[in-house]
Amino acid sequence: RQHMARGLPKQKPIPGVKEVIVVASGKGGVGKSTTAVNLALGLMANDQSKSVGLLDADVYGPSVPKLMNLKGNPELTDNHLMRPLVNFGIPCMSMGFLVEEVAPIVWRGLMVMSAIEKLLRQVDWGHLDYLVIDMPPGTGDVQLTITQNIPIAGAVIVSTPQDIALLDARRGAEMFRKVNVPVLGLVQNMSVFQCPKCNHQTHIFGSDGAKELAHTLNVELLGDIPLHLNIRETSDKGQPVVVSSPDSPEAEAYRNVAAAV
Numbered sequence: 359r360q361h362m363a364r365g366l367p368k369q370k371p372i373p374g375v376k377e378v379i380v381v382a383s384g385k386g387g388v389g390k391s392t393t394a395v396n397l398a399l400g401l402m403a404n405d406q407s408k409s410v411g412l413l414d415a416d417v418y419g420p421s422v423p424k425l426m427n428l429k430g431n432p433e434l435t436d437n438h439l440m441r442p443l444v445n446f447g448i449p450c451m452s453m454g455f456l457v458e459e460v461a462p463i464v465w466r467g468l469m470v471m472s473a474i475e476k477l478l479r480q481v482d483w484g485h486l487d488y489l490v491i492d493m494p495p496g497t498g499d500v501q502l503t504i505t506q507n508i509p510i511a512g513a514v515i516v517s518t519p520q521d522i523a524l525l526d527a528r529r530g531a532e533m534f535r536k537v538n539v540p541v542l543g544l545v546q547n548m549s550v551f552q553c554p555k556c557n558h559q560t561h562i563f564g565s566d567g568a569k570e571l572a573h574t575l576n577v578e579l580l581g582d583i584p585l586h587l588n589i590r591e592t593s594d595k596g597q598p599v600v601v602s603s604p605d606s607p608e609a610e611a612y613r614n615v616a617a618a619v
């Protein structure tokens with residue numbers, strides 16, 4: 359598939375980075391960051407020759423430090439660029455590396471924009487085939503700034519099957535279309551609960567909402583991630599499921615998403 363983003367005049371590529379894939383959601387708590395992390399690891403697992411980086415652009419609630427079990431301040435290179443922190447073979451950058459973990463991030467618009475600019479322009483990624491960006495939830499200024507500043511190969515939208523989350527996801531898809539970012543597809547998260555004891559499956563939020571939305575928006579359904587204790591537990595431990603339980607069906611679900619983008 360073609361990944362050519364139509365470049366807007368203000369857009370400048372990030373040096374060394376071939377393709378940027380953003381992971382977005384209409385609202386918080388739907389599993390966007392968990393998907394971004396496991397997508398990055400899945401891209402690498404599917405093809406070991408690819409180099410993959412992860413940029414946490416959720417400046418208000420950075421979760422990559424916890425999910426990737428990383429903390430500390432990035433070193434500066436001779437060119438005064440920040441060197442990403444690395445775990446599981448993935449170089450990562452996050453606002454969480456630059457501010458105190460417990461400090462409430464109450465920022466005014468301009469400070470947020472300068473933080474985003476720093477994360478986009480002052481990081482030495484080396485060579486990357488893919489840079490996965492964990493976007494903030496919703497469709498605000500930060501998302502627009504990112505889409506206007508760098509060429510983006512495509513957007514992955516994460517949604518639960520609940521109606522309200524789906525509505526917000528639709529708004530997200532429309533925003534990307536407006537700024538000419540191709541929507542690669544939807545990931546339906548938590549549609550089915552699989553009991554870890556008896557493996558019984560329950561469709562807690564209804565079964566096919568995201569499938570129907572994908573159809574309505576004329577985008578692909580990239581995958582279906584079950585609501586599974588293993589995903590929550592491994593995420594909380596900073597041992598993402600794709601690396602900590604590679605043989606599980608949950609890890610396979612994320613690798614399938616990576617194969618579909």
Ligand code: ADP
Pocket residue numbers: 383385386387388389390391392393421495547548583584585586587589590591593594
């Ligand atoms: P968002 O980035 O959309 O705010 P997160 O990725 O932080 O959402 O996920 C919110 C919470 O839900 C986290 O505790 C995460 O571990 C959990 N979670 C996400 N996806 C799943 C899943 N498929 N199964 C179980 N827990 C999940």
